[in-house]
Amino acid sequence: MSRRTNLLYIFADQWRAQGVGYANEDAVLTPNIDQFAKESMVFSNAVSTFPLCSPHRASLMTGKYPFNAGMWTNCKNGLDEVIMLKPQEVCIGNVLKENGYRTGYIGKWHLDAAETNFHDKPKSGAVDWDAYTPPGERRQGFDYWLSYGADDNHLDPHYWADSDEQIKPKKWSVEYETDKALEYMINMNQKDEPFALFLSYNPPHLPYELVPNEYYERYKEEPVHFRENVPKEYQTEELKTITRQYFAAISGVDSQFKRIYDFLKENHMEENTLVVLSADHGEMLGSHGLMSKNIWYEEAIRIPLMIRKKGSIEHRTNEVMFASPDHMPTLLDLLDLEVPDTCQGYSHKNNIFDISAEEPQHAFICSYPGMPKMVKEFQKRGLNHKCFGWRGVRTKRYTYVVHNGYTPDEERKILLYDNKQDPYQLTPAVVEDRKQNELIMELDGYLKDYLEKTGDPFLLD
Template sequence: MNQRRPNLIYLFADQWRRQAAGYAKEDPVYTPNIDQFALESMTFPQAVTCNPLCSPHRASLLTGKYPMSTGVYTNCKVGADVMLKPEERCISDVLKESGYATGYIGKWHLDLPELQYQSQPESGASGWDAYTPPGPKRHGFDEWYSYGAWDDHLSPHYWQDSPEKIKPNQWSVEHETDKAIEFINSRNPDEPFALFVSWNPPHSPFDQVPKQYKDVYKQQSLPLRKNVTSDSFKVHTGEEVGGGLEELQENQKNYFAAITGIDENFGRILDVLRELQLEEDTIIVLTSDHGEMMGSHGLMAKHVWYEESIGIPFLIRWPGKIPAIATDSLLNTVDIMPTLLTLLGLPVPSQVEGTDLSPILKGEKKELVNQSYLCAYPGRKEAIEQFRQSGMDNRAYGWRGIRTKNYMYVVHKGYSPRKKTVRMLYDLEKDPYQLEPEVIEIPHSHVIAQKLEEKLALWLNRTNDPFNINNEVKNI
């Protein structure tokens, strides 16, 4: 049946780095369904997240705006008072208003944790978790099977339209895929649908993966990335996370196992679309919100400017409409919303700050932008309080960066008021593992750094970012 507009299925995993897929030919991961899908899709090997952290990426994905504009500059957690505002105009709002049946399944992490404003929520939410009731905070998503933030992958929970918890005894990826298939099967064939599915794995804890996927890697001796140069590991703020190389290798196997599990469940969704003859009428996006360092540069998790943290897989398929090629065009989080809306023939809200890349997807142009802007802010409760006590805006610190095809330029002020500004330039063509940064003392005396510094300054001014790159931070 020919529909007025195509369906949209947007699938994104949490903390899945760009390198960890078979088709990427970097990490030794078994992903046969994703590899075949890559052959049928346009892939973006240069895709990045504008902020390598869960909530900021999600807010930017839905609004097409940078974190400073959405106000979601750090994770939605107790002590940060950060959430996606109900008045924001999201891609889902536009879809709903345009006659799409809309659904959201899985991790949301855009609502204020309930413990932020009540000690004993009726929903039973704890930690950073939250039940988001029907209304404007759901931003046009009608079918809702979700939770805020909770990392128990083997025993997940969800809420629908009441505070009553739903607790299936099933791996979250498998259960959410079941729900996605139910949504597709129960659709009204007379109207297009838009379904967003947010899988939490391969996010830590890495060991919470079904045995059958762990067994794929059990007997294998997997190499670590070339930039794993330490036997002890930290997070971006410097805290030790414990464990040595042996634990890292086990974590890596489990991380890959989760991705293999995602691959199998992704294949289930593709099978259903094939059986229902919906392939031609459905745009499918497969991606993630940010990466995972997994020991590279002595770091775990994300929130840093290295490729393992900022690089995301991004594959999009629309048979007969989008060519199946790998493009070297850049793609940033804020570009996704305007690009998808244009592909669907829907209006793009005027406040969007990203770029519509649909001419690239249609094969009309090879490049629309030649740089992507990235940011990260101090967001830990202790750090926010430290800045407040020092009379400073914590959002004026952290790091900002600009990523081009060949370079990554970073200005880093640190995550506490006692840090000094450091500038680093990485030549990604000559140094793809970012092992030899050039420290820039005076950017205006360096041809490449000068151009990138000027572009970065314009972007900061355009987004009203308080991060000042014209003056060095003084030690206090």
């Protein structure tokens, strides 16, 4: 019997869809990823349903919408509720393991409860939002483990394996994690069982300056050409430096990815390994005067997504709407494994192999007030903070958003962006009466369906 298909899922944190060379948007150098894209199916409308680390990761692992996986904000401390991915969830690691896969996870996890919720000085040395996840059910089916919860010291990272003693390699995190991924695959390639490895890079996540100089030197003297939606007053020397650092980190990811890409070719693993390259959300990088993520703009919600299996998946650009909960069912379906009933996402297998297959016409996007100060302000007023924030729908052409605010005193905003006519989202239509516009009524209907499907308490009417 021929060996079953391996799975290698690589994703970077805060890497926007515009931040690849083949997109011809950001002036970033990614020759190896560009070549990989030429041999992959490239999804041009892949979106992060909730453009924040833990919520997207929860969807990736469970095939559920973030709210249904209990992830209405990041895993953090300082809240009345402990935020974590519950051990009872049916995750992709569990399903793979039950079906005979050897499973591994390397890099940032950010799905376990921050240890400082329970101890001021945890034995593991975890601080702030970080956590050591011990062997057992909280690893969600992953056997090999070299990970941490949430920590952004890219140049001096730490990890935990099967004890609470920190591992400090004194290497850039992306390089070290690539070292360990290669070691894992060398070992697994000598066994009869298939493997499934998730490799989670933290860069290009901030702090932007924590990038090896060898990558920054490529951009140090290069001019920075800002996107049209970066206000003039924000186009400072500081933002130019940050932009170069962000691009440098992506180029560093590209260089380390080449090592993995070459390994698969040299070891004749391309035809029996499903390789995915993606991200958890994007980065605003000054667009609309904003940094970071957690907003409905294209720079925050759109992510790279490339899927490759030589001899099986053809190269083409696929414009299907691909949302965070769709990853798990699609991957399992591509591996010919049964998709659990708990998955709420859509399997794109048919669309991958049949260009005329049915496909979703829209994707849900959302955000909830999640910072402790925000939550406490709503609680003081006797309000449920989960009814606020913003919810929306993204289609191939439009972004529709209803924003109830992150504080009790904000006025509701209803916004419609035509991303075809206004790709930089500079001139949204501000909607006064939703019932007077046929398009808005249609999008409103989609949004109501999502709210009902997820049991979301958002105040829409």
